[in-house]
Structure formats: structure tokens, C-alpha cells
Amino acid sequence: MSKSDVPIPKSQSDLDDMMRQKRSKSLFTIVMLCLAILVIFFCSLFVGYAQITPQDVIHIWMGDGSWQNTYIINQIRMPRVACAAVVGAGLAVAGMAMQALFKNPLASPSVLGISSGAAFGANLCIAFGIGAVFGSFSISVMAFICCFVTLLVVFAIATTRHGTPTILLLLAGVAVGSFFGGMTSFLQFFVDDADILQSMVYWAMGSFAKCDWLDFKVSLLIVGVGVLMIMLESKELNLITLGDEQAKALGVNIPRMRVIVLIADALIVGGCVSISGTIGFVGLIIPHVFRTLVGPDHRYLSIICVLAGAIFLMIMDVAARSFSTMDIPIGVLTSLLGAPFFVYIMRKKKNEIW
């Protein structure tokens, strides 16, 4: 957008108008995304292997559908779509926060290697049954615990006498992440059983196929807390994009906000990874796309990312179910479909991306 033809504001009310315009654009986007979520949620219910029409869905909701269809909708498709929405929302917001915190366009929720840590924990459980005391949740709990352990390790490595510099955090994250990546490959190398190996690989690709209502409730709680923590820090996230020193000079308590945002990130990544496996790309592209559309003000961008991330993964999950009779792992699809879409946006808006 060229701004050279815009008149110089003559009074404070001109500035007010400017702010009002910007705000209404964000609010309009939020309303549209809310509507889109409802439509997509409804549509996603009648796509899939079992032929269920929109009329059937309405009958089921009225309580007079056939029991098979009721079961498929209420116990398989609805929880699955709901989980996709929670994971998408969480990852998009976490990615937005990481990009701001590290002032790095390449940052994603797993920038500190925490999803590699979580994947290692899950694989330990799949391969050797470590953590089996947690019963049917053992994989999720192990993923979640290892996610937090990784964050602690990264933070400890990066902390010096003078504090925790951002760049050291980033480097420590890369190092620890690739270490756990290597450990995971090592585990897979040592597993003889083909079934176990298959479930390890499948887990790494990400899927919502096994999600039920309990998964949804637990993840909604954990991811919800993380998202809320990030939203409460959105003013501070705005300021930190100016640079750590500037933000501090303007009054931001950086160590405090950084700990809050990183814990929120670990909650979100841990919560998401433990129900769906690792799903890449959502946290990277959704914040970028919507930052170019509505601007970087995190107070609105965080709400928009929640909605847009949810929509993105809901659509991807529908695609995963409808391309073939087999469920395609969603992590594969987000990369296959997401990457070209991202390239398209990047080329079209190349001046407005940072």
C-alpha cells in the first residue's frame, strides 16, 4: 500500500479515525473467521468414508438418526474435528508468540526443540513402555513431561551470569532439538518389531484418527491455559518486537514475560503433541499470513490466529479423510498443501512480509 497520497493528520481526531479503521478491519476479520469456523465444523461432519448427508447430520442432532450414524458423528467425527480445531488454534498462537519473542520469521512453536523432546518421550513409551504406569495415557503423559524437561534443559543451557540472552536460547534450542531428534532416530533404529516401528513413524507424522472426547477435553484445558497466558501478554509481545533493550527501556519486565510465554508455549506444544503427534507448519504460516492481512498488533492477531489456526487444521483433517479410503497423516498434508499456499502468499505479499 502506498501511503504517499494520504494527507497529514491535522488534529487528534484524524489519528482516532486511523485507529478506528484499523480496529474495525481486525474485528471484521474476527467475525468472518467465527462464521467460517461454524460452517466448516458443520461441513466437516459429512465428509468421510461413511456416507452421511447434511440432512443426516441435522437428524442426528435432533436425536432421530440411525444409531450407526449417530455413533460415527458423535463419537468419531465430532471429537476428531474438535481436536483438530484445538491443536490448530494452539499451534498458530504459539507460533505467533515465538516469532515475536525471538524476532525471527522462521520461529515456530517448536523453535526451542520442545516438540523433538516430546516426540522422544512418546517414542520411549511406544518402544519400551516407559511410563506405562500412566495407563492408556502413557504416550501423551510422556510426551508432555519430556516437552517440559526439554524446555528446562534449554533454559538452563542458555542462562549465564548476566541473564538469558535470546540468541543463546535460540541456539540452545536448536542444539537440544537436534539431539532429541537424533535420540528418536536411534530408538527407531533399535526397535526390531515392525508394528512398533510403524506406530512410531505414524505417530511422528501426526494424526487425529484416534482422538476422542476425553482427548479433546484434556487438550482444550491445557492448550486453553497456554493460549490465555499468551493473550494476556499480548501488549508485551507488541513491545518486544522493538528489541529487548527498547522494550526494557519502555518498561517491559522481560525475564518475567519470557518465562510466561515460554511456559505457555510448552503447555501448548505438549498438549497438542500428546493428542495428535507432531504437526508442522501451522505455527509457522498462519501467523505470517494474518500478520500481512491485519497487521502485527498481537492483541487482535492472537485472537485471529486462534480462529484461523483452528480453521486450517479442520480443513486439513477433512482433506486427510477424504482423499482416499485410508487416513493420510495430517502432518504430511499440512506440509504438502501448506507449503505451496505459503509460497503463494509470500510471493503475492512480498513487500509486506518481514
Added chain:
Amino acid sequence: MELTVNGLDFSYGSKETLRNVSFEAHQGEVLGILGENGCGKTTLLKCINAILKRDRGAILLSDYDPAMFSEKTLGRAEDGRIDVKDASTKEIARTMAVVSQSATINFPFTVLETVMMGRYSKGTTIGNASEDDRNLIFDCLRDAGALELVHRHVNELSGGELRRVMIARALVQSPSALLLDEPTLHLDVIHQIELMELVSELAKTRNILVLMVTHDMMLAARYCDKIIMMEKGKIIESGTTEEVLTAENLDKVFHVKCRVEKNPEIRGTNVIIIGKSDRDKK
């Protein structure tokens, strides 16, 4: 507000950057800190602002506005003087504003949004800005010459434009002290003069304490009330501009031959740079 720096030491690791720096600065005056590159001027500002943690010494604020500090901080004050290390980041931001030398902003915030961020420490956001706040923001944008930029994105500005935006943001903080690190760097001459006029006017009308790090001896001679000269982390001269800015001192610190004179056409003192110092020619 008054600022007292007493026996300040600072080192980056093993590199001693500031040694036993002591001085006082008073409200309503522009204090220039002059010295060559690497003499510790910027480090001094960062210590005062508590961005860097000093090794030894005291940095005390007195005659401050108590409304800007919490009970807890006020309780730690001795003889009515608060050490900056006892104040929170937010309290420091309420009393001191900084315009730092370099800033790279990648995020496409508009200039207006960026300037509004200056109100963070006072609890104002775009959503809840009061009539007074919004008037203040408009006035500061106008004073800093940034009004014409409000629609632009900060990541697309030139160095000089960004500098004006940052000055507007510092003014929006309505600070008792303004710390400027090479404020005229990258600015067009007209904007340099406008900025310095604005700064010295603010010091007088709003009774602000201005600390200005610079290596521009001509602007310092015209607009600073007092001057501190630094070399290798130590203060070597301090006093009023007339006392400190002598041809002899400029030769000593900057290794240039100058003539210092009074000229009725310009305000303050006039420094004319003649050339390399005679001492270095040998």
C-alpha cells in the same frame, strides 16, 4: 528531577568500560556527554537507565515525582533518594525515556502504533487511551516532526525518519529525564537543528533533565548547558559548556585543531574545526 551518579564502575566481562564516573545533572538543563567512539558514553547511558547492571557505585534520583513509584520502592529510598537498581523496569520507564542509537524493527507496525507503545509504562493502550493521552500523542508526533509518517510502517522508514519516530515515542512517555544517544545521527541538517531546538525548549518549559551523548561538538557547543568530556571510561573534564569546550580540551579528546568563538548570529558557542591536531602531525 535530579540525577546523581557516584563512583560508577562497569565492565563487559574483563573489559573495564567505565571507571569511577561521578557527576550530577539537574532538571531544566541539557547535559552533553562528549567523547570519541568507544569511550563508554553509551554504556554510561545504559547504566543510568538500568539496562546494564553496574559493578559498583550509585545512581540516585532525587526530587522525583512520588506518584511514579510504588510504596515498596519509595520505602527503599534513603534521604529522599532512590537508587535506580531498587526501582522496577516500569518505574524507570515512567521517569526516564531513552532514544537509543540504533534500532531495527522488522514487524510492520504503523508509526502511530509504535509511538503509542511509549505509553505502556503509564498503562495506556490503543484501546483505552483517554482524551488527554490522545492529545499528548498528537502533540508529541507534531513536535518530533513525525506527523507526516503516521500511516507508514516502521520497517519501511529511513534511518532519519525512524529516529524522529523514536523521539516522538520518548516524548510520549512524558518523562522527567530524557536520555538521548547520538540523537542527531542520520538526520538531515534541518531536522538536527529542529530536534536540538525542541530538546532545549523541552528542558526549559517542561523542566526535564536531558542527558545527551554525542560526538558532534558543534551541536553540543550550541545547545548544551553543561558538558562532560570522557576518555577511556573516565570523566576528564566537566563544567559549563564555556568552561569545558575550549580549543585545548577539544585537541586533547578529539585530536582536532579547533577555534572556539562567540558569534552573535548563533546561539551558544561556535566551534570551528580547522583540521588535524598539531600534536598528531609530528
